[in-house]
Amino acid sequence: MPLDLSLYLVTDSTPAILKGRDLCWVVEEALKGGKTAGIDILALCLLISVGVTVVQYRDKTNDTGVLVETARKLHQITQKYNVPLLINDRVDVAVAVGAEGVHLGQDDMSLKLLPANAIVGISASCLEEAKKAIADGADYLGVGTMFATPTKTNTKSVIGTAGTQAILDAISDASVGTVSIGGINHGNAQRVIYQSQSPKKGLDGVAIVSAIMAADDPKASAEKFIQLIKTPPPFALTPKTARANEADALVQEVPHIVRKMVEVHPLVHNMINFVVANFVANVTLSIGASPIMSPYGDEATDLCQFDGALLINMGTLTSESVSNYLKAIKAYNERGNPVVYDPVGAGATHIRRTAVTQLMSGGYFDLIKGNEGEIRQAWGSSGVRQRGVDSGPSTLDKQQKAALARDLARRERNVVLLTGATDYVSDGERVIAVDNGHPYLGQVTGTGCAIGTISGCFLTAHRSDKLLAVLSGILMYEIAAENAAAKEYVRGPGSFVPAFLDELYVIRTAAGKGDDSWFAGRAKIQEVKL
Numbered sequence: 127m128p129l130d131l132s133l134y135l136v137t138d139s140t141p142a143i144l145k146g147r148d149l150c151w152v153v154e155e156a157l158k159g160g161k162t163a164g165i166d167i168l169a170l171c172l173l174i175s176v177g178v179t180v181v182q183y184r185d186k187t188n189d190t191g192v193l194v195e196t197a198r199k200l201h202q203i204t205q206k207y208n209v210p211l212l213i214n215d216r217v218d219v220a221v222a223v224g225a226e227g228v229h230l231g232q233d234d235m236s237l238k239l240l241p242a243n244a245i246v247g248i249s250a251s252c253l254e255e256a257k258k259a260i261a262d263g264a265d266y267l268g269v270g271t272m273f274a275t276p277t278k279t280n281t282k283s284v285i286g287t288a289g290t291q292a293i294l295d296a297i298s299d300a301s302v303g304t305v306s307i308g309g310i311n312h313g314n315a316q317r318v319i320y321q322s323q324s325p326k327k328g329l330d331g332v333a334i335v336s337a338i339m340a341a342d343d344p345k346a347s348a349e350k351f352i353q354l355i356k357t358p359p360p361f362a363l364t365p366k367t368a369r370a371n372e373a374d375a376l377v378q379e380v381p382h383i384v385r386k387m388v389e390v391h392p393l394v395h396n397m398i399n400f401v402v403a404n405f406v407a408n409v410t411l412s413i414g415a416s417p418i419m420s421p422y423g424d425e426a427t428d429l430c431q432f433d434g435a436l437l438i439n440m441g442t443l444t445s446e447s448v449s450n451y452l453k454a455i456k457a458y459n460e461r462g463n464p465v466v467y468d469p470v471g472a473g474a475t476h477i478r479r480t481a482v483t484q485l486m487s488g489g490y491f492d493l494i495k496g497n498e499g500e501i502r503q504a505w506g507s508s509g510v511r512q513r514g515v516d517s518g519p520s521t522l523d524k525q526q527k528a529a530l531a532r533d534l535a536r537r538e539r540n541v542v543l544l545t546g547a548t549d550y551v552s553d554g555e556r557v558i559a560v561d562n563g564h565p566y567l568g569q570v571t572g573t574g575c576a577i578g579t580i581s582g583c584f585l586t587a588h589r590s591d592k593l594l595a596v597l598s599g600i601l602m603y604e605i606a607a608e609n610a611a612a613k614e615y616v617r618g619p620g621s622f623v624p625a626f627l628d629e630l631y632v633i634r635t636a637a638g639k640g641d642d643s644w645f646a647g648r649a650k651i652q653e654v655k656l
């Protein structure tokens with residue numbers, strides 16, 4: 127029997143999950159997936175999996191007699207679908223019913239009783255456990271716990287996608303299979319797979335308990351998982367046809383996108399550091415959008431209903447910030463609204479480095495924006511040490527910066543903006559270098575943070591091409607800075623700030639009237655070919 131780990135169902139017999147339904151009925155529904163009645167189920171499921179591909183019978187409460195009886199019934203069902211049945215913890219039960227194998231924890235029963243061809247899965251929550259499981263002969267690893275879950279509260283550790291990726295990376299030479307388990311649902315399954323991917327090894331599937339076993343329609347739930355797993359999410363935007371000069375093509379669109387943003391008048395929910403909040407609110411108003419500052423995660427449930435963007439800027443992190451951010455990210459992700467992440471000072475302290483990992487494995491960011499040190503930290507480079515929030519001396523040349531932005535965007539299926547004298551923005555396919563702006567921007571606190579908020583405004587207004595949205599925001603912003611710095615009364619950062627707000631307002635007013643002259647010939651952008 128083939129071992130396809132793509133959609134791995136772990137059963138649960140507790141009343142809260144089964145809700146009065148028969149365990150075998152739920153499992154059979156999940157095995158059927160979307161198979162149409164009337165078609166020869168066996169023939170069909172051999173051709174294409176549309177339901178779960180492995181079943182693990184996991185029952186922590188019943189006695190051995192019930193376990194054997196239930197396992198036998200389940201086995202009759204799984205055999206119809208040519209899907210392996212594995213038994214959790216109990217090698218003796220697996221042997222008694224002739225199940226295809228077992229799933230064991232690190233300290234569970236010995237394998238001696240099992241036939242040689244039995245499938246053996248072993249749980250692994252860290253690298254040492256993964257290595258031990260491989261040495262013990264595991265065919266696959268149950269890697270987790272991915273996210274905290276009420277289904278199993280006695281988990282050893284919650285490792286997220288970053289922890290999973292580290293394990294996969296370290297065992298990339300082993301031919302062992304891997305599934306992730308813990309808190310996986312329709313909203314995060316794709317992200318779990320692509321964020322956990324290491325360069326040489328990725329997950330073979332996801333293991334699910336409640337999102338199928340407790341679903342009102344287990345068949346539909348399994349089918350939806352299969353769809354999500356089998357169709358990789360697109361990059362933030364893959365250009366439909368490669369264009370000879372991507373930068374020229376994008377430039378033509380920018381004034382329309384700025385007009386659109388002004389018309390939409392987006393709301394941005396800022397979870398932003400207190401140093402820059404006032405300035406960023408004024409910048410947002412000047413471009414014709416609407417800011418709200420709220421560090422309180424529970425408010426996101428209401429605020430995300432306005433279909434604006436969320437900005438997470440961790441410039442003044444506190445002990446409560448991360449849990450508040452995670453609540454807000456979840457609310458916006460579930461609603462499908464844009465989320466921008468500015469990992470300010472990401473490499474400065476151990477706490478910030480940990481926060482980056484927690485946040486990046488806890489949700490999806492449409493845009494990650496930061497200086498070189500921050501983007502390297504988000505990528506997971508070791509040894510990034512920022513002095514405060516500054517990037518520190520650059521260690522990368524232009525091509526390397528462009529490649530870093532592209533690779534992070536490619537991995538995260540999003541857009542990455544690496545800021546500096548030249549900005550690099552990438553959606554994993556295209557990389558555009560932007561040379562607009564003025565050195566005064568580097569002399570005023572908050573000018574970098576405001577780009578996160580501005581990007582949120584543009585991502586809200588223009589959702590079909592995230593790279594173009596972010597690029598339009600940067601160009602509006604940096605051209606306004608150039609215009610402000612050119613005023614004869616601007617002599618330094620102090621006089622620059624009011625002039626800058628004015629120039630943002632001037633562009634916004636022109637765009638609102640359909641006048642694009644502010645943009646003609648001003649963009650200094652080029653595509654970076656890697």
Ligand SMILES: Cc1ncc(COP(=O)(O)OP(=O)(O)O)c(N)n1
Pocket residue numbers: 134136182184214215229230231232234247248249250267268269270278305307333
């Ligand atoms: C596929 C898969 N992965 C991990 C587990 C957890 O197993 P274990 O650590 O033994 O915990 P219990 O399931 O015994 O609570 C699993 N069951 N399946």
Ligand SMILES: Cc1ncsc1CCOP(=O)(O)O
Pocket residue numbers: 136270271272275276277278281307308309310333334335336337
């Ligand atoms: C058995 C197990 N092992 C680690 S988490 C978990 C339960 C996963 O349940 P759910 O898919 O409902 O989060």
